[in-house]
Amino acid sequence: MTLTREAPPTVRRPPAGERSRRRTEGLATTLMVAPATVLYVVMLIVPVGLALYLSLTDWDGFSADPAFVGAANYVTLLDDPELRRAALVTLLVAAAGTAGLNLCGLGFALLVNGASRLNTFFRIVLFYPHVLSALVVGFLWSAILGTTGAVNNLVTTWGGEVLPFLSDPTWATVTMIAVLVWAGFGVNVVLYLAGLQAVPHSLIEAARIDGATRWQVFRNVTLPALGPSVTVNVVLSLVTLLKTYDLVVSLTAGGPAGQTQTVAYLILWNSFHDARLGFGSAQSVILMGVTAALAFVVTKLRRRGELAVHQ
Numbered sequence: 001m002t003l004t005r006e007a008p009p010t011v012r013r014p015p016a017g018e019r020s021r022r023r024t025e026g027l028a029t030t031l032m033v034a035p036a037t038v039l040y041v042v043m044l045i046v047p048v049g050l051a052l053y054l055s056l057t058d059w060d061g062f063s064a065d066p067a068f069v070g071a072a073n074y075v076t077l078l079d080d081p082e083l084r085r086a087a088l089v090t091l092l093v094a095a096a097g098t099a100g101l102n103l104c105g106l107g108f109a110l111l112v113n114g115a116s117r118l119n120t121f122f123r124i125v126l127f128y129p130h131v132l133s134a135l136v137v138g139f140l141w142s143a144i145l146g147t148t149g150a151v152n153n154l155v156t157t158w159g160g161e162v163l164p165f166l167s168d169p170t171w172a173t174v175t176m177i178a179v180l181v182w183a184g185f186g187v188n189v190v191l192y193l194a195g196l197q198a199v200p201h202s203l204i205e206a207a208r209i210d211g212a213t214r215w216q217v218f219r220n221v222t223l224p225a226l227g228p229s230v231t232v233n234v235v236l237s238l239v240t241l242l243k244t245y246d247l248v249v250s251l252t253a254g255g256p257a258g259q260t261q262t263v264a265y266l267i268l269w270n271s272f273h274d275a276r277l278g279f280g281s282a283q284s285v286i287l288m289g290v291t292a293a294l295a296f297v298v299t300k301l302r303r304r305g306e307l308a309v310h311q
Contacts (some may be wrong), residue, residue, distance in 0.1 A: 017092035048288070049260035054281035060278040065168060069119065082258070086266045093177055093262060094241040100181035101237045102230070105188025110218075112189070113196045123193070127186035137183045138250025142166065147173060172252050177259055178239065188233050196222070197231030231302035235295050242291045263287050 047169035055073055077083055104220035108126055112119040129137065144150050145165035152162045165175045199222055207217045248254060254261040254269070259268075263283065271280030 001311070024154065027233045047148050050283055051281045051288075054278050055276040055285045057281075058276075059278045060275040062275070066278065069278070073279050075281060076279065076288075077286065081197065082261075083266060086261045087262045087273070089173065089260060090242060090244070090262045090264075092173065093180065094238055094246055097180050097241040097244075098234060098237040101185045101188050101241075102233050104181060105233060106192050106226075108185070109189045109192035109196060113193060120300075122253050123189065129183045130186040132183070134183065134246040135250045137179065141175075141179045142251050166252055168257055169256055172256060172260050176248065176251055179248060180244065183247070184237070188237065191233050191236075192226065193228055195226045199225040227302070231299060234302065235298055238298060239291055239295055242287065242294070244264070288298040 012054045015135050054066065055072055056068060057066035058069045094185065108122075110301050112122045112126070129228075132140075142149065144154070146181070147162055147164075147167055149165075151165070155161070155163060197257045203221050203225075204217055207221050212220070243264045245268060248260060248262055254262040254265055265285065267280045267283045267287065270276045
């Protein structure tokens with residue numbers, strides 16, 4: 001029996017014109033992506049890498065050569081009571097603020113959902129505080145709620161005692177969270193409105209025909225359909241609040257007695273006021289890692305909840 005070797009299959013090369021067209025498309029795609037890639041590297045990768053390097057040094061921001069100290073800054077962080085207090089304040093602000101932003105955002109989105117001139121007007125009004133700079137918002141509410149502010153002037157004029165909105169640690173923390181929610185929930189309203197527009201109207205009509213009440217329609221139809229919107233809003237709110245800084249500067253300046261200092265505020269204070277840029281960079285690396293971890297965990301939990309609802 002004679003064995004014959006089969007000829008290898010011939011690979012058909014595309015015509016020269018097709019190859020030229022593919023090269024042109026690939027070059028065009030590369031050129032379109034290049035600006036975003038460069039911007040991403042310059043604005044994110046390089047600063048993160050620089051922060052990681054500086055966190056291993058003892059640098060005041062002015063000397064020519066940062067002194068390499070290894071993990072000494074991270075060891076110091078473990079025994080820093082000021083950082084622990086700031087971390088607790090930051091977590092409280094992030095947790096309470098995220099809840100407030102999403103409850104207010106969803107509630108007002110339900111109220112102004114629908115096409116009408118009045119709803120359009122209220123949407124603009126609700127979103128307007130977000131347009132203002134956080135520094136402006138802080139100074140505005142400081143003038144309203146401060147010890148000699150507008151509210152306390154009215155209270156003392158009517159014979160009452162000064163309310164410690166910004167002078168008592170508990171009051172100041174609650175006030176700061178309330179101002180953060182007031183200034184930011186307009187974005188949540190817009191995102192929830194987009195989610196409400198995507199809810200199939202046929203499902204709502206079917207539930208009403210079956211005799212479901214408004215609360216039952218919301219709980220069993222609208223809210224499950226808003227799962228992706230809830231995930232986006234929660235993650236965005238959490239990440240934004242974990243790096244709260246500018247409003248603290250203009251509203252409380254970290255007081256009273258440092259009780260409203262957040263981690264981001266402490267990072268800027270250590271880095272520039274105390275000229276400990278290496279130590280501040282170590283704090284920023286820790287904050288960045290914690291923020292990324294919390295965002296990942298929240299996203300996974302929300303997606304798992306969405307899958308459980310749709311099964």
